[in-house]
Amino acid sequence: xxxxxxxxxxxxxxxxxxxxxxxxxxxxxxxxxxxxxxxxxxxxxxxxxxxxxxxxxxxxxxxxxxxxxxxxxxxxxxxxxxxxxxxxxxxxxxxxxxxxxxxxxxxxxxxxxxxxxxxxxxxxxxxxxxxxxxxxxxxxxxxxxxxxxxxxxxxxxxxxxxxxxxxxxxxxxxxxxxxxxxxxxxxxxxxxxxxxxxxxxxxxxxxxxxxxxxxxxxxxxxxxxxxxxxxxxxxxxxxxxxxxxxxxxxxxxxxxxxxxxxxxxxxxxxxxxxxxxxxxxxxxxxxxxxxxxxxxxx
Amino acid sequence: xxxxxxxxxxxxxxxxxxxxxxxxxxxxxxxxxxxxxxxxxxxxxxxxxxxxxxxxxxxxxxxxxxxxxxxxxxxxxxxxxxxxxxxxxxxxxxxxxxxxxxxxxxxxxxxxxxxxxxxxxxxxxxxxxxxxxxxxxxxxxxxxxxxxxxxxxxxxxxxxxxxxxxxxxxxxxxxxxxxxxxxxxxxxxxxxxxxxxxxxxxxxxxxxxxxxxxxxxxxxxxxxxxxxxxxxxxxxxxxxxxxxxxxxxxxxxxxxxxxxxxxxxxxxxxxxxxxxxxxxxxxxxxxxxxxxxxxxxx
Numbered sequence: 001x002x003x004x005x006x007x008x009x010x011x012x013x014x015x016x017x018x019x020x021x022x023x024x025x026x027x028x029x030x031x032x033x034x035x036x037x038x039x040x041x042x043x044x045x046x047x048x049x050x051x052x053x054x055x056x057x058x059x060x061x062x063x064x065x066x067x068x069x070x071x072x073x074x075x076x077x078x079x080x081x082x083x084x085x086x087x088x089x090x091x092x093x094x095x096x097x098x099x100x101x102x103x104x105x106x107x108x109x110x111x112x113x114x115x116x117x118x119x120x121x122x123x124x125x126x127x128x129x130x131x132x133x134x135x136x137x138x139x140x141x142x143x144x145x146x147x148x149x150x151x152x153x154x155x156x157x158x159x160x161x162x163x164x165x166x167x168x169x170x171x172x173x174x175x176x177x178x179x180x181x182x183x184x185x186x187x188x189x190x191x192x193x194x195x196x197x198x199x200x201x202x203x204x205x206x207x208x209x210x211x212x213x214x215x216x217x218x219x220x221x222x223x224x225x226x227x228x229x230x231x232x233x234x235x236x237x238x239x240x241x242x243x244x245x246x247x248x249x250x251x252x253x254x255x256x257x258x259x260x261x262x263x264x265x266x267x268x269x270x271x272x273x274x275x276x277x278x279x280x281x282x283x284x285x286x287x288x289x290x291x292x293x294x295x296x297x298x
Numbered sequence: 299x300x301x302x303x304x305x306x307x308x309x310x311x312x313x314x315x316x317x318x319x320x321x322x323x324x325x326x327x328x329x330x331x332x333x334x335x336x337x338x339x340x341x342x343x344x345x346x347x348x349x350x351x352x353x354x355x356x357x358x359x360x361x362x363x364x365x366x367x368x369x370x371x372x373x374x375x376x377x378x379x380x381x382x383x384x385x386x387x388x389x390x391x392x393x394x395x396x397x398x399x400x401x402x403x404x405x406x407x408x409x410x411x412x413x414x415x416x417x418x419x420x421x422x423x424x425x426x427x428x429x430x431x432x433x434x435x436x437x438x439x440x441x442x443x444x445x446x447x448x449x450x451x452x453x454x455x456x457x458x459x460x461x462x463x464x465x466x467x468x469x470x471x472x473x474x475x476x477x478x479x480x481x482x483x484x485x486x487x488x489x490x491x492x493x494x495x496x497x498x499x500x501x502x503x504x505x506x507x508x509x510x511x512x513x514x515x516x517x518x519x520x521x522x523x524x525x526x527x528x529x530x531x532x533x534x535x536x537x538x539x540x541x542x543x544x545x546x547x548x549x550x551x552x553x554x555x556x557x558x559x560x561x562x563x564x565x566x567x568x569x570x571x572x573x574x575x576x577x578x579x580x581x582x583x584x585x586x587x588x589x590x591x592x593x594x595x596x
Contacts, residue, residue: 011472011474015474018316018317019317019319021317108469108470113416113417113419113466113470114416114417114436114470115414115416115417116413116414116415116471117412117414117415118411118412118413119411119413120411138412139471142471143470143471146471146472146473146474147472149474168411169412171406172406172410172412172441173412173437173440173444174305174441174444174445175444176309176447
């Protein structure tokens, strides 16, 4: 496994691999890896199988970069958990070929002037409460796409809005890249894995189950025939209000393609929520009727 | 020479050429070609010499696309001159390998949602008077870069602000592309070549010389030792006001790197102007002290 910190070296390596016909799969992360990230590594390898490469090899790149321009001024950029040595061991075990781990300085993000911005899908959900967040995400992901030259990039469905925005960017800017949505990986009790779960105290860890439980309730109501978004949101809201440490940022039922709120659950919808447990902001989601990416236990 | 209209086919061709190690040089245009564009084709070929390619060949792609999202609602998108048959003959004579000529529909620009935006260099000069113009330019150029996969792209210095913005985008988004600035090509009497010159009546064509003449005056004052930007702008303004059909959009003296106005001409500066002759908006510019890209006659 190689660790590359220089963007120039990463790009030179990637261009050489492409000239050799060797496909590259990318898993972009902010590090502090968990089983969710590692599941994306497996998906990346499956998507660029060595057997289908003219060289008999493929390259899986996992990037680790806590991206300053996707954090707001009062958010947790400085506190975001980091453990590079542990991340390296996990990547080694998982068969990652290259860890790309650039510094903020080398990525020229101290005073950026060029941004990739999305003006439709990015407006609702997390985009409302985190102005500039998705602009920061898309800008850095575009940089990584140009530096790493992947044929395939894998993003986790927990960040449902993010992965849809990235797919939209790839289409609209014609990146020659296939985006794969990785299913949410959950703890045994159903909590969606997140590097931010490490912020939770023991009591908060228990309270944090209200996110998945509210989604279980929504799915149960849906299966009983409920199609009124307002009623589903009310039931979810009540479930979360039962937890004193929980404060709702949003609970929304949106069209899965447009991310616009719906009143009636027809066709493919996404139920997404963001809830603060103490000082920790967590997100989770459920797709209906096809919920295979969300992996919510019964 | 091949004519490609499908973005998918263009990208598949480009990726195959890159896998073969064959370098690609790109000349993006809006068509209605003149000697200025053809000089950029020569520069592109020089920058990707067949002799330096492992295949003994290189590919020069000239794109022809009147980009709707870089025109404002009251600008000349519909009137912009087009003559595809003539453009093809000129490209054939010049040894262009591929003309990329997509439709607006195939470029998915009817209702775009993802944009590339620059927030510093784009604010002054033409960016003030043409809101959204450079966002439209950068977005489409990013699309072309992803579709055509060039190692080198050549842009004309007449659009001085545009080429600096594109270079900034390439740096900030890490496109693996070298940008080459092509010198301004002028008519024998000094008028900068532009597809929009075709709009000019005989009288306006004569009046249009006030742009280059005002730049000649600026250079002459500079050579006499004048370093006060205000005095140079005043002299240029007076020169243009002598022409009744001319209306000044702007005359500015800016730092060549930041494009911020300067009061004193120290270091590398750009003197840029936009002037309407009748209904035709023309631009021209002069770099000082090194004016080799501007080709202003004595």
